[in-house]
Amino acid sequence: MKSIVEWFLNLLFFVILALLASGCKEDSNPVDADVSIQTTKHISPKDGGTLELTISNGDRIILTIPKYALLEPKSITLQLLKNIEANPFSDNLINTIRILPDGLKLRHSAQLKITFSNMISDTSRIILYNLKAADFAIPLYKSELTDYSITSEIYHFSDYGGAQPSNQEIIDQSNKINTGSVTDLMDWQSFAELVKGMLEYAELLQATGEDQLADQLLESLEQKIIQQVNAFLDIPIPEDPCGYYQQALFKYAELAQLLTSDTQLIRRVEDRLIEIRNRCFIRGELEYDHNMLFNTGGGTIHRTIKGSVPFIVNTYNEPYGEITGSGTVDWSGVEESVCTGTETVVGNIALRGEMEVDNIGYPWLNFEMYEYWSGSITVVCPNGTSVIPFNPPASTAAARFLLEDGYTVVQPSPVGSGQFKWILHISFQP
Numbered sequence: 052m053k054s055i056v057e058w059f060l061n062l063l064f065f066v067i068l069a070l071l072a073s074g075c076k077e078d079s080n081p082v083d084a085d086v087s088i089q090t091t092k093h094i095s096p097k098d099g100g101t102l103e104l105t106i107s108n109g110d111r112i113i114l115t116i117p118k119y120a121l122l123e124p125k126s127i128t129l130q131l132l133k134n135i136e137a138n139p140f141s142d143n144l145i146n147t148i149r150i151l152p153d154g155l156k157l158r159h160s161a162q163l164k165i166t167f168s169n170m171i172s173d174t175s176r177i178i179l180y181n182l183k184a185a186d187f188a189i190p191l192y193k194s195e196l197t198d199y200s201i202t203s204e205i206y207h208f209s210d211y212g213g214a215q216p217s218n219q220e221i222i223d224q225s226n227k228i229n230t231g232s233v234t235d236l237m238d239w240q241s242f243a244e245l246v247k248g249m250l251e252y253a254e255l256l257q258a259t260g261e262d263q264l265a266d267q268l269l270e271s272l273e274q275k276i277i278q279q280v281n282a283f284l285d286i287p288i289p290e291d292p293c294g295y296y297q298q299a300l301f302k303y304a305e306l307a308q309l310l311t312s313d314t315q316l317i318r319r320v321e322d323r324l325i326e327i328r329n330r331c332f333i334r335g336e337l338e339y340d341h342n343m344l345f346n347t348g349g350g351t352i353h354r355t356i357k358g359s360v361p362f363i364v365n366t367y368n369e370p371y372g373e374i375t376g377s378g379t380v381d382w383s384g385v386e387e388s389v390c391t392g393t394e395t396v397v398g399n400i401a402l403r404g405e406m407e408v409d410n411i412g413y414p415w416l417n418f419e420m421y422e423y424w425s426g427s428i429t430v431v432c433p434n435g436t437s438v439i440p441f442n443p444p445a446s447t448a449a450a451r452f453l454l455e456d457g458y459t460v461v462q463p464s465p466v467g468s469g470q471f472k473w474i475l476h477i478s479f480q481p
Contacts, residue, residue, distance in 0.1 A: 087146065089130040096121045102129040109168030112148055117457050119476070120157045127151070127208075137185035139224055140214035147182065150208040156240045158298065159456065160204040162194065165213055170198045173215065175258050178251065179203040181244065182210040187227050189248035190255070204247070206240035218259045225252040225264065229271050236283045237295065239302040246272065246306060273311050280307045284319055293331035300327060333364040337402060337418065338474040339380045345467020350388025352467075357381055359476070360400045364416070372406035374416060382424060382443075389432065394441055396426030406454065414454040416475070422446045 087106075094100040099118040105111050114129050128151040136147040145165060163179060171177055174196055180188040191203035191211070201213065216224065228249055233242040249272045256265035280303045289296050304320045307313070341356035362376025377400060384394030401421040408414055424443040430436065450460040452475045462471040 085132055085134070086149075087131045087133045089128055091126055091128040093124060093126050094121060095124045100127075102127060104129055104131055106131065106145075110145065111166045112145075113162075113164040113166070114150065115162040115164070116157075117159065117161065119456055120159050120161055122158060125152065125155065135212065136182060136210060138180075138182050138188055138212060138214070139186050140180075140188065140212075140216050140220055142215045142217070144177070144213035144215065146212075148211040150205075150211070153208055155208045156238070157206050160206050162202055163191070163205050163211060164195075164200060164202040166200040171201075174198065176215050176221070176255055177201055177213070178216065178255075179211060179213050181205070181248075182212055188212070188214075188224065189228060189231075189244055190251035191244075192247040192251060206244050216255070218261075221252065221255045221259060222261065222264065225249075225256055225268055228252055229268060232275070233279070236279070236286060237299055239299040242279055243302060243306070246276065246310070249275075276306050276311050277313050277316055279303070280316060280320065284323055288327070292327050297327055297331060300324065334361065334478045335364070336361050336476040337376070337420075338476060339400075340472040340474060341464075341470070342472070343464045343467060343469035345464070345469075347386075348388060350386050352384055352386045354382070354384035354394065356398065357383075358398070360402055362402045364406055374402060374404040374406065374418065376402035382426065391431045393429045393431075394426065395429070396424050396441060396443065399423045399425075416452045416454055418450050418452065418473075420448040420450070422448065
């Protein structure tokens with residue numbers, strides 16, 4: 052019998068990392084006749100980026116595209132239209148937001164945030180929505196809601212808006228979404244949006260006292276997931292399953308595991324995950340992004356440690372889930388006092404650890420970092436310059452990461468101010 056750790060090695064939520072690097076730059080872009088304001092940036096998968104618009108009334112629109120959400124570098128445009136496009140809601144909060152290229156799908160979700168200059172009077176029913184048609188909109192999953200802002204997830208670029216739907220509009224739209232479907236089985240993004248939209252409408256129905264309608268919508272949602280996942284599992288496995296197919300499988304597995312109680316479906320998903328896992332393996336990089344500032348000896352030291360260390364997670368044989376890796380990072384520091392000292396140090400990093408599964412079923416990577424430092428300090432004083440060896444003592448660190456691309460762990464610096472920051476990057480390969 053396979054251990055739970057071995058089984059859940061498969062239940063990951065990642066992407067094939069497209070390692071195409073190009074910087075972010077602001078582009079000039081003519082404004083269309085129906086556009087009020089807009090901005091355009093060239094975004095690379097490796098770096099991600101943020102676009103922002105400020106409206107004349109003080110409201111702001113912020114689009115954050117995380118690292119590796121894009122498959123290839125793209126020019127992304129964020130627009131605020133001059134009007135509110137026809138939609139099913141009577142109380143709209145903002146003109147229509149358009150994100151281009153239209154229809155572009157993301158490898159994992161971006162964040163669309165609106166901050167309001169005035170306090171939101173009633174946060175219980177405020178939504179951001181994807182406008183599908185003049186009589187149909189899908190509410191976006193809310194990742195954060197305050198009295199002055201709302202942040203939601205988006206999986207593709209399209210037209211979006213914000214509204215406070217009435218009770219009847221909530222009922223009408225929940226009935227309409229209940230008839231929705233996604234025919235392209237590889238389009239997990241649209242299906243995830245549909246599922247989360249149904250969950251949002253169920254929550255709105257409950258908030259307005261329509262508990263029976265909410266329960267009916269949730270029952271229908273479970274059946275949609277069962278039908279969609281079974282249909283996906285019926286299609287032939289591609290010759291190379293380690294890319295887009297694998298990601299779609301992971302997303303469908305997540306929905307089946309969390310939102311259905313169909314044991315036959317879950318077993319079928321489990322078998323497919325094991326089959327695909329045996330044809331792919333996990334590689335990744337642990338990125339260091341440390342930043343520290345502290346006082347010593349009458350001066351100040353500003354120190355950074357940056358770089359990425361590659362690692363492999365063993366998924367082929369015992370011990371399943373073992374993590375091994377090694378690489379180097381760069382330590383740079385500047386001490387300002389009577390003299391100026393510039394630290395140049397190389398860190399040789401050895402990674403060890405293991406993958407485990409929590410009691411909910413999510414996979415985690417437990418890292419131990421063994422760090423060995425060697426370098427020098429260039430000291431510049433009024434009476435001359437000298438270079439002296441600088442070999443800080445070996446150090447260790449530990450951090451736990453959800454097995455999700457871009458997951459970040461931050462720890463406070465033990466001395467002075469600043470932080471130790473690690474970012475997890477994941478890749479699958481055949």
